[in-house]
Amino acid sequence: MNVTIDLNSGFCFGVVNAIQAAENILKTRDSLYCLGDIVHNNMEVDRLNKLGLVIIDHDQFSELRNVPVLIRAHGEPPETYKIALKNNIELIDASCPVVLRLQNNVRQGYDYIRKSNGQVVIYGKPGHAEVVGLAGQTGNDALIVSQEEDLEKIDFSRPINFYSQTTKGMEGFEHMVSEIKNRQYKAGSDAEFVVNDTICRQVSHRAPQLREFSKNQDIIIFVGGKKSSNGKYLYDICKEINPRTYFVSAPDELDFSWFKGDDHVGICGATSTPRWLMDQIAEIIREN
Numbered sequence: 001m002n003v004t005i006d007l008n009s010g011f012c013f014g015v016v017n018a019i020q021a022a023e024n025i026l027k028t029r030d031s032l033y034c035l036g037d038i039v040h041n042n043m044e045v046d047r048l049n050k051l052g053l054v055i056i057d058h059d060q061f062s063e064l065r066n067v068p069v070l071i072r073a074h075g076e077p078p079e080t081y082k083i084a085l086k087n088n089i090e091l092i093d094a095s096c097p098v099v100l101r102l103q104n105n106v107r108q109g110y111d112y113i114r115k116s117n118g119q120v121v122i123y124g125k126p127g128h129a130e131v132v133g134l135a136g137q138t139g140n141d142a143l144i145v146s147q148e149e150d151l152e153k154i155d156f157s158r159p160i161n162f163y164s165q166t167t168k169g170m171e172g173f174e175h176m177v178s179e180i181k182n183r184q185y186k187a188g189s190d191a192e193f194v195v196n197d198t199i200c201r202q203v204s205h206r207a208p209q210l211r212e213f214s215k216n217q218d219i220i221i222f223v224g225g226k227k228s229s230n231g232k233y234l235y236d237i238c239k240e241i242n243p244r245t246y247f248v249s250a251p252d253e254l255d256f257s258w259f260k261g262d263d264h265v266g267i268c269g270a271t272s273t274p275r276w277l278m279d280q281i282a283e284i285i286r287e288n
């Protein structure tokens with residue numbers, strides 16, 4: 001079988017920075033705490049665990065004193081920084097600069113829209129670390145919408161400042177924007193509606209590239225972590241173009257009944273998929 005790895009797939013610069021920060025520190029320390037999974041990929045998390053990275057949750061974080069803790073690319077709400085200050089925790093902040101800028105925008109946008117009794121609305125996955133960090137900028141006053149039904153939470157007579165989680169798809173974002181406009185119109189409201197397209201181009205640029213890649217392969221093996229938002233989004237794009245698209249998180253999830261002898265196999269992945277894992281999967285397919 002002929003196997004090609006998509007050169008545009010793999011870690012985005014935000015994830016590369018966070019992993020490099022962890023690896024650099026672990027050269028001089030035996031262990032380092034990281035608040036939440038450093039990347040939504042269990043195989044990469046396991047690799048870093050072996051180097052000494054210890055993943056902790058927010059409850060464990062609150063119990064710590066006088067130790068360094070790494071903040072991953074998704075960023076954290078202000079509450080985390082307050083706890084660190086109180087408990088003398090040294091934060092190694094590997095929040096992605098794109099996320100930090102968005103947090104800042106949301107904070108300023110909230111101050112602005114509040115003056116006219118408006119609301120901040122975030123298109124994102126409830127409970128996702130980045131969304132928790134964004135909502136924290138508004139004292140958790142922001143409304144989180146992930147599907148059309150959630151728009152019922154919005155008061156259309158009041159101004160709206162609308163943002164997106166960085167890893168959401170452009171189509172979904174545009175659909176939400178047009179649906180909000182429709183509903184404002186139906187409600188007879190002329191309240192201000194500010195649209196902030198805050199989708200990360202590291203993700204949105206991959207959609208057209210992956211469409212092109214998927215078109216040219218007989219079968220696609222999409223490699224991604226089950227918790228990855230952009231993994232789910234990018235997998236759906238491949239599947240739409242190439243129905244013979246399969247999602248795997250690890251080599252043992254491959255099923256060789258999917259393949260035919262003369263297939264051109266395309267391997268691709270999310271912004272949280274390590275290149276070494278795509279290489280490993282490509283090698284196994286080549287050998288079979």
Ligand code: SF4
Nearest residue numbers: 012014096098166200
């Ligand atoms: S997807 Fe974009 S915003 Fe998110 S970590 Fe990567 S570079 Fe940063």
